[in-house]
Amino acid sequence: MVGFTLVEKIIRKHTESSDEEIYPGNIVWVNLDLVTARDYAGPQVIDLFEKHYPGSETFDNKKIIFTPDCYPYGNDPKHAIDQEKLRVFAKKHDIQLTDLGSGIGSHLLFKRGLSLPGDIVIGADSHYNLLGALGILGQGAGDLMLAFAVKTGKYWIKIPETVKVELKGDYKWPTTVKDLALYVLKQLHEYGITGCSVEFHGEIISRLSIEERVTLCSLITEASGSIGFVAPDHITADYYKQFNIEIDSISADEDANYSSEIMIDIQDLGLYLACPPHPHNVKPIEEVVGTEIHSIVIGSCTNGTTLDFQQAARILKNQKVNPNVRLGLIPATREDFVSLNADGTMTTILEAGGNFFGAGCSTCAKGQYGLTGGKTTVSITTGNRNTQGKIGPGDVYLASPVVAAASAIEGKIAIPIKEYEQMGDE
Amino acid sequence: MSEEKINGQVKIIRVDDIDTDQIFHQSLLTIHDPEEIKPHIFGNLPGHQSFGKENNENKIVIVGKNFGKGSTRQQAVTGFLAHKIKAIIGESFGPIYYSNAVNAGLLLIEAPGILEFKIDDNDTLEIDLSNAMISNENKGTAMKCKSIPKPVIDIMKAGGLLELGEKTEF
Incomplete structure (x- = not known):
C-alpha cells in the first residue's frame, strides 16, 4: 500500500471515510477543529446561520472564534455595524472574540497557540493556508461553507494532489524569505499547482523561523494552490513550548504518493x-x-x-x-x-x-x-x-x-x- | 440542478488568472444583495467591464485557467447566479472559488483544453453531465470534460450546502 502525504494524513485523522477513499481528487467530509469568522463575511455567516437554522445552537461554541481584523479603522459606518453584529452573536453563544486591535485572525491562531499542528481550521480568509507553515491545514472558505460549519462542525474538501518541492541552496542578506517566496511563486505558477498542496523540503527549511515559514507559505494562494506545508519539526515544537504545549509529530510517509516532485535552485538568490x-x-x-x-x-x-x-x-x-x-x-x-x-x-x-x-x-x-x-x-x-x-x-x-x-x-x-x-x- | 443536460449560448472570456478582485472589487465588499452585486461583475476586468450591465441570462460562460483565484468572497459567485448564468466552463478554477460555487449551486465545469476547442461567442453548447461531454451544436464538435464528483451533485441537488444541512443530519 502506498503511503500518505501530509495533507492526506491530516484529512485521514479528521474523517469517517476509509483509507481507500483518501486519494487526490476525491471529496470527503471532515470534522473541523476550529471555525473562525471576521468582520468581513462574518455578519453574512451569522445571517445565514440564523435564517437556515433558526433557534439552533452552534456545533461547539468552544471551537469557534470571531476575529474582526479586516477593518481596523471602522472607516465606513457599515463596518461598525457589522463588527457589532459579531459581538452580539458571540455574547449570545459564548464565543471567543478577539476584538479590533488584536490583529489578523490567521496570525493570532499561531501567536496565541489557538491552533495546533495537524488541526483543520477554516476562516473567511484566502490566506488561512499560511498556517501550513506550522503543519496546520488552514483553508479559506466562503459565507455558505462557514455558516454550515458553525452549525455542523463539518467541511467538505476535495483532496488535493501533493507536489513535493525541494528548495536547493541558500541565500544571504539582503535577500530574505520574501524574495524566496516570490521566486517560488513564479516557478510554481508557471509549473501549475492549481488546487494542489505543496510540501516544502530542503536544508534551508530547518533554518527558517516560524515567521519566515509563514511568509513562504502565504503566497501559495497566488499560484492558485490549496496550501503550502512545512512539516512540523524541532522549530515548531520549540515554538509551542511557550504555550506549554507538546505537539504531536506529523509528517508525510516515506512512500507517500506525490503527483510530482520538483527542485527549485535558490543558491545565491537575488532580490525580487x-x-x-x-x-x-x-x-x-x-x-x-x-x-x-x-x-x-x-x-x-x-x-x-x-x-x-x-x-x-x-x-x-x-x-x-x-x-x-x-x-x-x-x-x-x-x-x-x-x-x-x-x-x-x-x-x-x-x-x-x-x-x-x-x-x-x-x-x-x-x-x-x-x-x-x-x-x-x-x-x-x-x-x-x-x-x-x-x-x-x-x-x-x-x-x-x-x-x-x-x-x-x-x-x-x-x-x-x-x-x-x-x-x-x- | 435537476437536468442531466444543460444548454446555453456561449460568452467567452478568454483570460487566465481572473481573480476575485477583477470579478467583484474589494471596495464593494459591503454589498450583499444579489441584484446590487450583478452590475459589478467583471467591473475590474479590462475589456469586459460591461458584462455586469448586459443581459447574460441563461448563458454559459467560458473562462481560462485559475478562474476565481484570490479571496474567499462569496459575492464573486452570487453575481453569476444573479445573472442566471447556467454554468461556467473553465480550464481550471481556484480551489476556494470552486467550493463557494458548489455550495451556492453555481455549476462549474472543469474542462482542460476548452480554450483550444473551436468555439465562438453565441454558439450553443450542450453539457452532458452524466457522460462528461461538451458539444458545440453550431460546429458539430465535442470534447470531454471532468466528471462532477458525487458529493458535489448531492449538494447541488439539495439546492446548496445550507439546504443540504437543513435536510440531512450531520
Missing part, C-alpha cells in the same frame, strides 16, 4: 518584486530598479511580523524617508506591536519618518485601503496581492520589507546594498 498587474509577474529587482514610488506599506498577513519590521528598521536606522514617499506600517498582531515597542524598532522607524497604523489587515480588504492613494500613486506593499486596480488605481509592486525600506529612503525602487554596507551584517 512582483510587478503589475499580477502577483506571479515576478522579476529580478534589476529590471525595475529606479521606478519612482510614492506610497509604501509594510504589513499584512504576508510580512507583518516582528521580524519583518526589525529587518526594515535595520535599513531605516539613522535614515530619512524620502519626502515624496508615505511609509505606512501595520503590524499583524498586538503581540508584534508590543515586541516592536519593547526593542526600540518602533522608535527607529518613527524617527525615520514611518507611520504606524492599528494592528490588523493591511490594504488588501479595504480597511486601510486609502494608504495607497490615487491614480498617479505608484505603491510598494509587502503584502501578497497586487492585482491591477485592487488596492488603488495606480501600479502596485510587492517586495520584501528590506526592499520596501530601501525604496522608502530613495523614493524609487532601490537595491539595499549601500545601507547594508553601512550597517554591517549582524
Whole structure:
C-alpha cells in the first residue's frame, strides 16, 4: 500500500471515510477543529446561520472564534455595524472574540497557540493556508461553507494532489524569505499547482523561523494552490513550548504518493518584486530598479511580523524617508506591536519618518485601503496581492520589507546594498 | 440542478488568472444583495467591464485557467447566479472559488483544453453531465470534460450546502 502525504494524513485523522477513499481528487467530509469568522463575511455567516437554522445552537461554541481584523479603522459606518453584529452573536453563544486591535485572525491562531499542528481550521480568509507553515491545514472558505460549519462542525474538501518541492541552496542578506517566496511563486505558477498542496523540503527549511515559514507559505494562494506545508519539526515544537504545549509529530510517509516532485535552485538568490498587474509577474529587482514610488506599506498577513519590521528598521536606522514617499506600517498582531515597542524598532522607524497604523489587515480588504492613494500613486506593499486596480488605481509592486525600506529612503525602487554596507551584517 | 443536460449560448472570456478582485472589487465588499452585486461583475476586468450591465441570462460562460483565484468572497459567485448564468466552463478554477460555487449551486465545469476547442461567442453548447461531454451544436464538435464528483451533485441537488444541512443530519 502506498503511503500518505501530509495533507492526506491530516484529512485521514479528521474523517469517517476509509483509507481507500483518501486519494487526490476525491471529496470527503471532515470534522473541523476550529471555525473562525471576521468582520468581513462574518455578519453574512451569522445571517445565514440564523435564517437556515433558526433557534439552533452552534456545533461547539468552544471551537469557534470571531476575529474582526479586516477593518481596523471602522472607516465606513457599515463596518461598525457589522463588527457589532459579531459581538452580539458571540455574547449570545459564548464565543471567543478577539476584538479590533488584536490583529489578523490567521496570525493570532499561531501567536496565541489557538491552533495546533495537524488541526483543520477554516476562516473567511484566502490566506488561512499560511498556517501550513506550522503543519496546520488552514483553508479559506466562503459565507455558505462557514455558516454550515458553525452549525455542523463539518467541511467538505476535495483532496488535493501533493507536489513535493525541494528548495536547493541558500541565500544571504539582503535577500530574505520574501524574495524566496516570490521566486517560488513564479516557478510554481508557471509549473501549475492549481488546487494542489505543496510540501516544502530542503536544508534551508530547518533554518527558517516560524515567521519566515509563514511568509513562504502565504503566497501559495497566488499560484492558485490549496496550501503550502512545512512539516512540523524541532522549530515548531520549540515554538509551542511557550504555550506549554507538546505537539504531536506529523509528517508525510516515506512512500507517500506525490503527483510530482520538483527542485527549485535558490543558491545565491537575488532580490525580487512582483510587478503589475499580477502577483506571479515576478522579476529580478534589476529590471525595475529606479521606478519612482510614492506610497509604501509594510504589513499584512504576508510580512507583518516582528521580524519583518526589525529587518526594515535595520535599513531605516539613522535614515530619512524620502519626502515624496508615505511609509505606512501595520503590524499583524498586538503581540508584534508590543515586541516592536519593547526593542526600540518602533522608535527607529518613527524617527525615520514611518507611520504606524492599528494592528490588523493591511490594504488588501479595504480597511486601510486609502494608504495607497490615487491614480498617479505608484505603491510598494509587502503584502501578497497586487492585482491591477485592487488596492488603488495606480501600479502596485510587492517586495520584501528590506526592499520596501530601501525604496522608502530613495523614493524609487532601490537595491539595499549601500545601507547594508553601512550597517554591517549582524 | 435537476437536468442531466444543460444548454446555453456561449460568452467567452478568454483570460487566465481572473481573480476575485477583477470579478467583484474589494471596495464593494459591503454589498450583499444579489441584484446590487450583478452590475459589478467583471467591473475590474479590462475589456469586459460591461458584462455586469448586459443581459447574460441563461448563458454559459467560458473562462481560462485559475478562474476565481484570490479571496474567499462569496459575492464573486452570487453575481453569476444573479445573472442566471447556467454554468461556467473553465480550464481550471481556484480551489476556494470552486467550493463557494458548489455550495451556492453555481455549476462549474472543469474542462482542460476548452480554450483550444473551436468555439465562438453565441454558439450553443450542450453539457452532458452524466457522460462528461461538451458539444458545440453550431460546429458539430465535442470534447470531454471532468466528471462532477458525487458529493458535489448531492449538494447541488439539495439546492446548496445550507439546504443540504437543513435536510440531512450531520
